[in-house]
Amino acid sequence: MQVRERLGEIRSAEAGVLVVTQSRPEAVSAASLPLPVVCDSDRAAYRYFGLDRGRWSMFFRRKVLAHYLRLIFTGWRPRPGVAGEDLLQLGGDFVLSAERRLVYAHRSNDPSDRPAVADLVRRVRELASSPVGEAARKE
Amino acid sequence: MPGPNVGDAVADLAFLRPDGSKVLLSEFPGAMVLIFLRHLR
Numbered sequence: 001m002q003v004r005e006r007l008g009e010i011r012s013a014e015a016g017v018l019v020v021t022q023s024r025p026e027a028v029s030a031a032s033l034p035l036p037v038v039c040d041s042d043r044a045a046y047r048y049f050g051l052d053r054g055r056w057s058m059f060f061r062r063k064v065l066a067h068y069l070r071l072i073f074t075g076w077r078p079r080p081g082v083a084g085e086d087l088l089q090l091g092g093d094f095v096l097s098a099e100r101r102l103v104y105a106h107r108s109n110d111p112s113d114r115p116a117v118a119d120l121v122r123r124v125r126e127l128a129s130s131p132v133g134e135a136a137r138k139e
Numbered sequence: 140m141p142g143p144n145v146g147d148a149v150a151d152l153a154f155l156r157p158d159g160s161k162v163l164l165s166e167f168p169g170a171m172v173l174i175f176l177r178h179l180r
Contacts, residue, residue: 015170038154050142
């Protein structure tokens with residue numbers, strides 16, 4: 001997901017991006033990611049947001065194999081998991097209002113299941129143009 | 140493990156910054172896109 005390429009559009013709607021990883025802080029600091037990142041090594045926030053663990057069989061689904069093939073063609077290489085990471089943990093994408101209400105939720109069913117970045121941008125724009133979003137910006 | 144529904148208030152969760160210090164979700168002001176990764180690439 002190329003969120004970083006559309007970060008300007010998200011920020012223009014006066015929203016931020018926060019990336020959560022199950023990796024430990026020392027692994028994140030070594031990775032030097034271009035977005036704000038926080039760590040949830042015990043995966044309490046993953047559980048809170050209802051993000052499931054998948055099964056090993058999910059890696060053999062046709063669309064998941066195609067997903068990883070595409071990644072490999074872009075230079076990504078499979079590697080052993082970072083210590084402490086659960087390889088079966090699934091991700092998710094959420095949009096929160098300034099009042100910290102959930103306005104959009106996508107919980108992945110497999111490693112290839114992510115919303116289009118355009119959908120996230122649209123949700124953020126809708127939020128910014130809603131009465132709630134406009135009121136929050138005036139405060 | 141259902142998680143919050145759209146419209147629900149979200150708890151003020153605690154995370155660790157890459158430097159190991161604790162940070163709360165409320166310390167990030169404004170609306171936000173929250174992305175949970177499977178793993179670091």
